[in-house]
Amino acid sequence: MRKMLFALLLASLCYTQAVHAAPDYRAINSEAVQAHILPRLAKLQSTTRAFADAAKPGCGEREALRRGWQQAMLAWQGVQHLRFGPVLLFNRYQRFAYWPDPRNSIPRQMNELFASGKLPDFHAGSIAVQGMGALERVLFDGKETAKLEDDAFRCQWLQAATxxxxxMAKDINDDWGKGRNYAQQFVAAKGDLVVYAGPEEATLDLFKALHAAVELVADHKLNRPMGKSLREQKPMAAEYWRSGMSGAAIAANIAAARELFAAMAAKVPDRALAADLSKRFDDLASRTAALHLEDALADPSARPGLEKLRADLLAVKSMLAEKLAPTLEIPVGFNALDGD
Known part of the structure; x- marks a missing residue:
């Protein structure tokens, strides 16, 4: 009887230790880099290169330029949540896409730029006259687009901006790869480019990225244009309302978040939580895949569906902070969008 009780006690102890075993941070980091980060950075490089190549012959092929912008923008949405590492060097993150633009700096500074007839210094100059937002305005605003073929300087700027x-996309990808080997240093949490005390701090950056992807959509990309009520909607506060791509950008954000969590999920100690979050991300990805935010905002009958989507995103955001962070044994005293 004593042997049986001892065996049961030992089994119980082993089970408890297994349940509370420390997460394998290095395995999480490696899988996220290989399955999520590197493929998406490669996609960003290829789509921005194609966009720039489309602009080389001139600005007469308007639809080709618009398609180039759309593909590059969606690729950016797939890495927009990765606010650490090489993307922060030389202010690349803000230079890639300046949004939100609370002071309406892009149209004002773009008008000043075109009046000056002098190309800006993209490396040290204003972030408002480069990047996805400025290019969207020139390519999708009717009045601005009509000037492209008639104003050689505008086309010259577009070619330089693309x-x-x-x-930048090539430099970021090179820095993660064999150029500066940031990926290897990130996984090992060692090297001259990282300041991590251990792999768990690199995992914290991944968690921040996951949390930020959901927070950005729920609290900003949906909340800003939706407002508190139908009467308080502000459709032009949506991220890419000129091109009608605000919904597609959200879908790309959620697809990226889903993919990042999938890369982490196998090593989440709480298996029930991992399964629940996986199911929720699948649901959010399915519901946003065909989202056309501009049409939904214009249709009062679509308001309840948008409110439900926002509420479900906020629920996942809370689960990440209140359940996933503790099971990964990482702190949550931060604002993911501040990058603290």
Whole structure:
């Protein structure tokens, strides 16, 4: 009897230790890099390169330029949540896409730029006259687009701006890869480019990225244009309302978050939580895949569906902070969008 009780006690102890075993941070980091980060950075490089190549012959092929912008923008949405590492060097993150633009700096500074007839210094100059937002305005605002073929300087700026994006994307991808080996240093949490005390701090950056992806959509990309009520809606506060791509950007954000969590999920100690979050991300990805935010905002009958989507995103955001962070044994005293 004593042997049986001892065996049961030992089994119980082993089970308890297994349940509370420390997460394998290095395995989480490696899988996230290989399955999520590197493929998406490669996609960003290829789409921005294609966009720049489309602009090389000139600005007469308007639809080709618009398609180039759309593909590059969606690729950016797939990495927009990764607010650490090489993307922060040389202010690349803000230079890639300046949004929100609370002071309406882009149209004002773009008008000043075109009046000056002098190309800006993309590296040290204003972030408002480069990146996805500025390019969207020139390519999708009717009045601005009509001037492209008649104003050689505008086309010259567009060619330079697209080359700037392609160059930044290549530099970011190179820094993660064999150029500076940031990926290897990130996984090992060692090297001259990282300041992590251990792999768990690198996992914390991944968690912040996951949390930020959901927070950005729920609290900003949906909340800003939706407002508190139908009467308080502000459709032009949506991220890419000029191109009608606000919903597609959200879908890309959620697809990226889903993919990042999938890369982490196998090593989440709480298996029931991992399964629940996986199911929720699948649901959110399915519901946003065909989202056309501009149409939904214009249709009062679509308001309840948008409110439900926002509520479900906020629920996942809370689960990440209140349940996933503790099971991964990482702190949550931060604002993910501040990058603290």
């Amino acid at each position: 080359e700037n994006l392609a160059g």
